[in-house]
Amino acid sequence: MLTDENLRLAEALLQACRERKLKLATAESCTGGLISATLTEIAGSSDVFERGFVTYSNEAKSASIGVPAEIVAGHGAVSEPVARAMAEGTLRRSLADIAIACTGVAGPGASGRKPAGRVHIAVARKGEETRHAQMDYGDIGRGKVRLATVRDALTMAMEAVAAAQ
Incomplete structure (x- = not known):
């Protein structure tokens, strides 16, 4: 499930963080740890990658990273407020x-009113300020949605690191 493109992005992100003395953490739902796996595939990542949370269930999002249950209940797990709360909670519960946080519907098929992809x-x-993006990959298959999410999450993180002073 690791692609050359995602590994190149991970290596560049780790190097940029290393140069700025920044530590990274992840909170993943739909990718099931694939962002963390991609980062830790790179030798020497331990000096930058601090920890990863796989919060697949709604209960895990609340218990592990402090996402308020009322946000999940009010907006659904696959929503901008939940993704933001996941990222912000990860900062609070890590060093x-x-x-980086992601939540979504990998598919196949829709989940409630949320389409696959x-x-x-x-x-x-x-x-x-926390950055957010809604991606609509379409019903392209579970693996492809997960890999595209890793690519776009690493790219967004790189943009945030590049903006660091």
Whole structure:
């Protein structure tokens, strides 16, 4: 499930964080740890990658990273408010400077009113406003949605690191 493109992005992100002395953490739902796996495939990642949370269930999102249950109940797990809360909660519950979070419907098929391929990605950085993107990959298959999410999450994190002073 690791692609050359995603590994190149991970290596570049780790190097950029290393140069700025920033630590990374992740909170993953629909990718099931694939962002963390991609980052840790790179030798030497331990000096940058601080920890990863796989919060697949709604209960795990609340218990592990402090996502308020009322946000999940009010907006659904696959939503901008939940993705933002996941990233921000990861910063609070880790030693990281930047947190990557994702929640979505990998498919096949829709989940409630959320179509297959809908993913929310958020990147939080200490002292900065949390970034968010809604991705609509379509019903392209579970693996392809997960890989596209990894690519776009790493890209968003790289943009947040590049903006760091």
